Amino acid sequence: MTRRSWARDAEELFGASRRGVITVAQLEDLGVPSRTSYRRCRPGQPWQRLLPGVVLLRTGTPTRRQLLEGALLYGGSEAVVTGLESCRRQGLKREARPGEPIHLLLPAHLKTTSSGYVLVERTTRLPAPVTLDELPLAPVVRAVLDECRRLTERAPIRALLAEAVQQLKAGPAELSAELEQGSDRGSALPREVLREIGKGARSPAEAAAMAVWRRTGLPEPVWNFEICDERGRYIATPDAWCDAVALAWEIDSYEFHFGQPGYAATLERNNRYAAAGVAVVQTVPSRLRTEPRAVAGELVLAYRAAANRPRPPVVLSGRRE
Structure with a gap:
């Protein structure tokens, strides 16, 4: 031309x-x-x-794709997309927030700096990219931790790590290993949350519940294990279970309505608990954030009450995946 x-x-x-x-x-x-x-x-x-x-x-x-193409042209041929954009392109069910930056990894020797909507991070540990739809993406484990290192509050870190485990099938052991190999910068909170997930938390609410439980001073429960009656019949899989006193703790949403399957399933579960003589504490997720001290107090009282009655013949089974 x-x-x-x-x-x-x-x-x-x-x-x-x-x-x-x-x-x-x-x-x-x-x-x-x-x-x-x-x-x-x-x-x-x-x-x-x-x-x-x-x-x-x-x-x-x-479009978001045009912004992404612009970021890659700006970053150069060795640029790798990481953070939420990479996670989303690999299956994370989150919409991009208005103004959300596109996070790029570049080799440490380059001089390119952040500009406009592009966040540039130079690294000596540039990952081999996963290519999807002609885009060079950081592997899920690296991408999610690159985002977590930038967050300063526990709740969004819990949410993102739980989503990565649930939606992207990132293993807690893989996440921990990647965290240890990288920089210590911004790693303290993700490390704490990964310990919670390693103990069995399957969601952000359950991870928050673990933090509330630590306030009680009570013996540590097991998380997400099945319990059965003396004849081996399934009762439930409580979020937390204190086997010594047969106390179950459920983090239940109040957003069910009569006639919905979720509400009916909760009633059936509670009926099975009652028939087996299991003591149950039910907490809505919002109170874990707004009233952690009050919830911890309720757990202590329920534990003491359960300890003062004969333990029902309930059997702890395996963890339900």
């Missing part, structure tokens, strides 16, 4: 781009002077600047 013909060949320019995203350097190779590229990104002109040296060959709001 010559400098005289590029303006007439918009289709060819678009064909050389990534979904309409292209670098100024690539445009120069196609005959578009850099000053022309930048001029066409001014208000009222047909293109727009996404990042330094990266333009979108149209106006309007870029």
